[in-house]
Amino acid sequence: MTQWSRFRSWLRATLRRSRMESEMDAELRFHVEAYAEDLMRGGVARHEAMRRARLEFGGIERAKEECREARGANLVESLMQDLKYGLRMLRKSPGFTAVAVLTLALGIGANAAIFGLVDSAFLRALPFREPDRLVHVWTTDAGGDLHTPSPAEYVALRKNGESFEQIAGTGWADNFYSSDDSSWQNLSGLLVTPNWLPTLGVQPLLGRNFLDREETAGQDAVVILSYDCWRARFHADPRITGKQIVVNRRTVTVVGVLPQSLGPFYQNIEIFAPLVLDSYASQGKLRAGIVRVQIVARLKPGVMVEQARSETEVIARLRNPGAPSDQSGHLVVEDFAEEFRHPGPTGQNARRGLWMMAGAAGVVLLIACANVASLLLARGVKRRREVAVRSALGCSRGRMIRQLLTENALLFLCGGSLGLVVARWSEEIITKAGSGMVPGTYLQIDGRVFAAGLVVSLLSALFFGMIPVWHATRVNLNDSLKDAGPNAASGSRSRRSRNLLVAFQIALGMVLLVGFGLLFRSLLHVESAAMGYDPRNVLTATVALPTSPYADPSARTRLMREAIDRVRLMTGVESAGITDSLPMEGADSARLRIEVPSPGATPMKEEIWFLSVSPEYFSTLKTPMPEGRPFRDWDSHESSPVAIINQTFAKQYFPGTNPLGYHVAFADSPTTWREIVGVVSDFRQRNPEEDLRALAYFPLAQTLPSGRWSMAIRVRASSDVANVAQRQWIRSFTGNWVACSSRFRIPSRSPCAGQLLRCWLLSVGWRSCWPSSASLE
Numbered sequence: 001m002t003q004w005s006r007f008r009s010w011l012r013a014t015l016r017r018s019r020m021e022s023e024m025d026a027e028l029r030f031h032v033e034a035y036a037e038d039l040m041r042g043g044v045a046r047h048e049a050m051r052r053a054r055l056e057f058g059g060i061e062r063a064k065e066e067c068r069e070a071r072g073a074n075l076v077e078s079l080m081q082d083l084k085y086g087l088r089m090l091r092k093s094p095g096f097t098a099v100a101v102l103t104l105a106l107g108i109g110a111n112a113a114i115f116g117l118v119d120s121a122f123l124r125a126l127p128f129r130e131p132d133r134l135v136h137v138w139t140t141d142a143g144g145d146l147h148t149p150s151p152a153e154y155v156a157l158r159k160n161g162e163s164f165e166q167i168a169g170t171g172w173a174d175n176f177y178s179s180d181d182s183s184w185q186n187l188s189g190l191l192v193t194p195n196w197l198p199t200l201g202v203q204p205l206l207g208r209n210f211l212d213r214e215e216t217a218g219q220d221a222v223v224i225l226s227y228d229c230w231r232a233r234f235h236a237d238p239r240i241t242g243k244q245i246v247v248n249r250r251t252v253t254v255v256g257v258l259p260q261s262l263g264p265f266y267q268n269i270e271i272f273a274p275l276v277l278d279s280y281a282s283q284g285k286l287r288a289g290i291v292r293v294q295i296v297a298r299l300k301p302g303v304m305v306e307q308a309r310s311e312t313e314v315i316a317r318l319r320n321p322g323a324p325s326d327q328s329g330h331l332v333v334e335d336f337a338e339e340f341r342h343p344g345p346t347g348q349n350a351r352r353g354l355w356m357m358a359g360a361a362g363v364v365l366l367i368a369c370a371n372v373a374s375l376l377l378a379r380g381v382k383r384r385r386e387v388a389v390r391s392a393l394g395c396s397r398g399r400m401i402r403q404l405l406t407e408n409a410l411l412f413l414c415g416g417s418l419g420l421v422v423a424r425w426s427e428e429i430i431t432k433a434g435s436g437m438v439p440g441t442y443l444q445i446d447g448r449v450f451a452a453g454l455v456v457s458l459l460s461a462l463f464f465g466m467i468p469v470w471h472a473t474r475v476n477l478n479d480s481l482k483d484a485g486p487n488a489a490s491g492s493r494s495r496r497s498r499n500l501l502v503a504f505q506i507a508l509g510m511v512l513l514v515g516f517g518l519l520f521r522s523l524l525h526v527e528s529a530a531m532g533y534d535p536r537n538v539l540t541a542t543v544a545l546p547t548s549p550y551a552d553p554s555a556r557t558r559l560m561r562e563a564i565d566r567v568r569l570m571t572g573v574e575s576a577g578i579t580d581s582l583p584m585e586g587a588d589s590a591r592l593r594i595e596v597p598s599p600g601a602t603p604m605k606e607e608i609w610f611l612s613v614s615p616e617y618f619s620t621l622k623t624p625m626p627e628g629r630p631f632r633d634w635d636s637h638e639s640s641p642v643a644i645i646n647q648t649f650a651k652q653y654f655p656g657t658n659p660l661g662y663h664v665a666f667a668d669s670p671t672t673w674r675e676i677v678g679v680v681s682d683f684r685q686r687n688p689e690e691d692l693r694a695l696a697y698f699p700l701a702q703t704l705p706s707g708r709w710s711m712a713i714r715v716r717a718s719s720d721v722a723n724v725a726q727r728q729w730i731r732s733f734t735g736n737w738v739a740c741s742s743r744f745r746i747p748s749r750s751p752c753a754g755q756l757l758r759c760w761l762l763s764v765g766w767r768s769c770w771p772s773s774a775s776l777e
Helices: 003-015 017-041 046-057 060-071 073-092 094-123 151-160 196-200 227-234 260-265 277-282 305-317 336-341 344-382 384-392 397-425 427-437 447-473 477-482 492-528 553-568 617-621 647-653 719-725 731-737 753-767 769-776
Strands: 134-140 164-172 176-179 184-187 189-192 222-225 244-247 250-257 271-274 294-299 331-335 538-544 573-579 588-594 604-613 642-646 663-666 674-680 695-699 708-715 739-743
Touching: 017 046, 017 060, 046 060, 073 094, 073 397, 094 344, 094 397, 094 447, 134 305, 134 336, 151 164, 151 294, 151 305, 164 196, 196 294, 222 227, 227 260, 294 305, 305 331, 331 336, 344 384, 344 397, 344 447, 384 397, 397 447, 553 573, 553 708, 573 617, 604 647, 617 708, 642 647, 647 674, 647 695
Parallel strands: 189 271, 222 250, 604 695, 642 674
Antiparallel strands: 134 294, 134 331, 164 189, 164 294, 176 184, 176 244, 222 271, 244 250, 538 708, 538 739, 573 604, 573 708, 588 604, 588 663, 642 695, 663 674
């Protein structure tokens, strides 16, 4: 009989047991009756012939048992017996079972979670249609750094790009806020062109996409909600499409909800609105170089990335009528999927960190399994007498090995199931940590992760359960039956196996602890590094202003000035300052012209980060200023434009020269030079592990302040923080025109991918100690 025939026979015996039994009874009855008929033809009476036939044939039940064994029917029955026996034995020792299951849940759950992250980051296809045809388009500065293109470059690419099937753009919104009957709520928003979803190849979960006419100013106001926003703010209302909500004091219609798969790629974005470039132009923001459009495009079928790069190089050199004459940055095309898989040097470090996390989780699994194997060895010593009695009664060693392995598999499956439950509970936290390291990384306990947990559980049970089972069934009947006590010596082989397992656990634990120590020292180095400001006793608040009545920049500037004055009069407040972006929140970038110290040299054009700040901002954060002066109240639109740069800016563009008195200007406003009047200490604006970057500061009164800004408030003592936080200080003089969120978030060091990695390894290093300790006990 071939293996396939055996499998078919076993499958039929398992799924059609009653039919098999009927066919088997009929076949045996046929053989008995055929033999009886032969006897009857020889003159034997029917009753006697049947009796002789049954005697000649032998035991009917024995023959049935042999038939069931040949067809594999007994395998399922014996497996069910083994499972019931295993469950009884696990219930009999609840303490042992609890320790083993918790230990295994630690290792298997961590590995299942890490597998889910690695799967989404490197193995699973991106949730877009034909992601290999998607590309990002960036612009470069003279140093080769990538930056988000300007609207003029986006328009030029849409007009002249022949290699692309579709070109879409996205831009950050200044401020979104919604209101109910009693309060305002800030919303994080993204402006997108109507062809954004078709370019990605994604269909809305509910409703429809934006229409082409809706990117024109004056059309009906519509929005699309993110999946998380739909669930959190609108309670997953399936009839949300077509309903109207109030956003920015304007009634808008919800036309769709995005699928959950887009969430990890656009984290914290709650609302999507059409990108209307006309409105930016009317506000002068295009001229200010503030607005940027991130470009995502889909290549035409058969077009390679290299062809698109060659075409965009030509387009970048063309003069676009809507673009300033001195914007001459190169356009760079990068593979969309490759950017998520290999997102630059920082991302490569994060990817290595993710693999390190996987390695650390694997080591923890080995430690956990070795610990459980040690416990099983110790438990096997107490069961030697049981095994000896069963062997004396005729149970084969193979049967006992199968039974004990089934019991171990149950134990490991229980641990794996508990681990998957824990991973499911922590799904959101793990997803945020993973996507902070590699964009688009998310954990979803689906069939793939469940299958991975199942495979890990069964393989662990097979490899680490075989040693205890082998020793438990290798008994000397005479010696084992004589030993009446439950703690009889297990023999030198069992002791050697336990000692080897304990040594194995300690060695792996030391590897983790040494790695944890090195990484923790690196974390302490980051934490102890000079910050450039003092975050203690600082409260921050974010304010969003509606378009009206604060459309005029001068009205916004007056409001900011009034807000600072009122806050400073509050009890416990020492000082307050305003900026458009706090530390660890990033900064805007624009191409600046920088006056070169060499006589007669042409000014450099570089993409530089910049911030707009109030005169009190540096003093509120207690940022040292080694050279020059801070901004003053008289630095307004009526006075000469000024700027302050950080120390990295001075070292990079004015090496060996005092930068005070030199000038910088926005590249699209080359005649408006701003005199450098001060140099402030460096601090990292985006995350604590990035390299220091050149940063320029401009007075709020001399820029176009956006409708969203942040305030840093320094109080005299930590006890004053709660007093200030509980005050609705903005609404006290602006009514319901302002959406304000205040919090105890000190602008120091926000979590980043490297820190999340170290925190993970910290917990892994700590958790790797107690399984080894349990084995030593």
